[in-house]
Amino acid sequence: MSQTLRLHYAPDNASLCVRLALEAFAIPHELVPVDRASRAQKSPAYLRINPNGLIPALETAHGPLFETAAILLWLSDIYPGLMPPPDSAERGEALKWLFWMSNTLQATERLLFHPDDLVTTEAARREVQRGLREAVNRQLTVIELSGGDWIDAAEPSALTAMLAPLLRWPALYPDGDGYNLADYPRLHRFAQVFETHDFVVTVATSEGLGTTPFSAPSYPNPPQGSAT
Secondary structure, eight states: OOSOEEEEEOTTSTHHHHHHHHHHTTOOEEEEEOOGGGTGGGSHHHHTTOTTOOSOEEEETTEEEESHHHHHHHHHHHSTTSSOOTTSTTHHHHHHHHHHIIIIIIHHHHHHHOGGGTOOSHHHHHHHHHHHHHHHHHHHHHHHHHOOHHHHHOOSSHHHHHHHHHHHGGGTSSOOTTOOGGGSHHHHHHHHHHTTSHHHHHHHHHHTOOSSTTTSOOOOOOSSSOOO
16 A cells, blocks of 8 residues: 555544554554544544544545444455455454444443433433443453454454453443453453553553553553543
8 A cells, every 4th residue: 555544543542443453463554643632523624534523533545434343344454464364264253243342342332431422411321321331241241251262362453453442441431330351251361461462562651551451441641642
């Protein structure tokens, strides 16, 4: 590809999934910070790249991409290793979990973190968040029990780059109440192993995520930009 990829990101946002994948496979890219503190993701300039006003967006030689799973799948078509090849027996397994994480787990977490998208009163927000927290826990049980061997290997891939942040965020947002990754021993072990990779340490340091960003998360303290 003739053009360097440009990732529009903010610390500890969904762009973290894409950034982990880019770093894991040493894919050349530029980082373009999006200032969430000033709501730059809603600016006219950014909306021309991602009309949804959400992070991330990836500028490519063929135009901008948005939606985390779509970006990861697009990258996997160009850079071998991110996903099993299309003609492999493992491809279907990888696709079903990539889209499950995007359409089910990430979608539920996003509503948990942003209940105002659904309701307006404080009492309703509390009730909605209670139900969504239970849904996240049920969904984590599904992948704990039924996820493929890629979880236990914890090797760099589009799948592990997607999963790790989804295990981090419920421990922090909105307040972490009712969530304990240790309740899911397989996922907990995955997080412990995954965060030891050098590329993960590099990204975690850059975004201020601490030394145990997935197994025992702490609130981000990014040296540049804002997570919220």
